[in-house]
Amino acid sequence: GAVVSQHPSWVICKSGTSVKIECRSLDFQATTMFWYRQFPKQSLMLMATSNEGSKATYEQGVEKDKFLINHASLTLSTLTVTSAHPEDSSFYICSARVAGISTDTQYFGPGTRLTVL
Amino acid sequence: GNSVTQMEGPVTLSEEAFLTINCTYTATGYPSLFWYVQYPGEGLQLLLKATKADDKGSNKGFEATYRKETTSFHLEKGSVQVSDSAVYFCALAPSGGYNKLIFGAGTRLAVHP
Numbered sequence: 001g002a003v004v005s006q007h008p009s010w011v012i013c014k015s016g017t018s019v020k021i022e023c024r025s026l027d028f029q030a031t032t033m034f035w036y037r038q039f040p041k042q043s044l045m046l047m048a049t050s051n052e053g054s055k056a057t058y059e060q061g062v063e064k065d066k067f068l069i070n071h072a073s074l075t076l077s078t079l080t081v082t083s084a085h086p087e088d089s090s091f092y093i094c095s096a097r098v099a100g101i102s103t104d105t106q107y108f109g110p111g112t113r114l115t116v117l
Numbered sequence: 118g119n120s121v122t123q124m125e126g127p128v129t130l131s132e133e134a135f136l137t138i139n140c141t142y143t144a145t146g147y148p149s150l151f152w153y154v155q156y157p158g159e160g161l162q163l164l165l166k167a168t169k170a171d172d173k174g175s176n177k178g179f180e181a182t183y184r185k186e187t188t189s190f191h192l193e194k195g196s197v198q199v200s201d202s203a204v205y206f207c208a209l210a211p212s213g214g215y216n217k218l219i220f221g222a223g224t225r226l227a228v229h230p
Contacts, residue, residue, distance in 0.1 A: 004160060034218075041222060041223075042222055043121070043206075043219075043220040043221055043222045043223070044161075044206070044218075044220040045220075046217055046218065046219075049217075093160070093161070095160075095161075105163060106163075106218065107160070108153075108160035108161035108162070109160045110158060110159055110160045111160070
């Protein structure tokens, strides 16, 4: 089946530094990828929709200058948390959408746990 | 607005017990409804879905029926196995667009031998 990977799986960084998280579709191409954030014991919250070759669409309340999204190819999207602070500590999950004539499915990555000290 | 509410966990069951995880939703129009499962260390996987009222989604012995009158999509399985231990997420896609999935908080299921 379709596999989505994320790298790194976990990262610890100091406050004020930037962290890049990669999301790759390993055996398929995805024109659309999504980035979610999950707090402990809470729902996944959609942060932004990333379309290959165009600017990401951010959900209301998500700072686009803080969470930079780049979708440079049909198999790779990156999320950069700029000038990270402890309140940015969270579990970040990406997904890749496959849409065709008879199917429309999102495949999820395993997530990246970010801890900002 | 659109939202999903599912029962809090953890749910702890013995093997072969009957499972129900409740899920209710609030949405305008006619959303599609989903159950996703997340096994330890893995990404969310689509378990089953239903796209219109009275549809029943089923997979791997799990079932859920889209009940518009009660705005519910409860997940059931007649006989759980240890391998079913995971976190289960109920989700909806608002009518007109699969792009935006709205998730419930997730319910952890632990099945003991």
